[in-house]
Amino acid sequence: MFGAMDGLVTNIALIAGVGGGGISPRTIVLTGTAGLVAGAISMGLGEFTSVRAQNEQIAAEVAKERRELTRFPQEEAAELARIWQARGLPEDLAMQVASTLGRDIDEAVRVHAQEELGVDPDDAPSPWVAAGSSFVCFSIGALVPLLPYLLGATTLWPALAAGGAGLFVAGALIARYTRRPWWASGLRQLLLGAAAAGATYLVGRLIGV
Known part of the structure; x- marks a missing residue:
């Protein structure tokens, strides 16, 4: 329209x-x-x-997130847990879920991109x-x-x-x-x-x- x-x-x-x-x-x-x-x-x-530029920017941010998850898995899990805590999730549960999620790098990248960047890397226009x-x-x-x-x-x-x-x-x-x-x-x-x-x-x- x-x-x-x-x-x-x-x-x-x-x-x-x-x-x-x-x-x-x-x-x-x-x-x-x-x-x-x-x-x-x-x-x-x-x-x-x-x-195209928007997709390339998102891809660059997702690649950066993947590198950080590979190098600093605990720090990234703690960061994700803090986001969930701010939404009302108990600290222990938030950290447990974030740490468990980190065992699957692809799923972790997807969730971190959604929570931290507000984008779904699998749904690029x-x-x-x-x-x-x-x-x-x-x-x-x-x-x-x-x-x-x-x-x-x-x-x-x-x-x-x-x-x-x-x-x-x-x-x-x-x-x-x-x-x-x-x-x-x-x-x-x-x-x-x-x-x-x-x-x-x-x-x-x-x-x-």
Whole structure:
């Protein structure tokens, strides 16, 4: 949803800006299409790099944890026991469980990563899936304000109306997860998109072709 909204806002603002400058519908289609492709590629590459770097950071931290468990098993067990004690587990029981866990190095690494780092080393997200989903969702969002021109529109307002409807729907759908009123979430996203489009439209009018 956020990728789609990014595509919506980006291309609505782009089309509003060049449309405000007075260029022809054909040029707007070219501009909007270029914005869609460039934005989708940028989103995909950015998401791939971000998730890949995050996974590499987690892998480095897990490898460090494994080395420490191998070299200092008692100290690491005591550290884990202190975490559990802070949550209310009796000291003797916490130390017993932590020491027993240390006999299986792989399981110990997994638990230490979860308790100390807050990550599950076996549940790392795929950078390829993240990149692909961002590419597709951005493209879908960016296509919405472009559709009226592709269907024969010759003025800016149908594109803005389509983009505004897309923003409202996207915001309303997100309300399913945030528990906010759907109309409030949709209206908020519509107003934010309208502010972006208004700013670029004004720039286009001021500069012109």
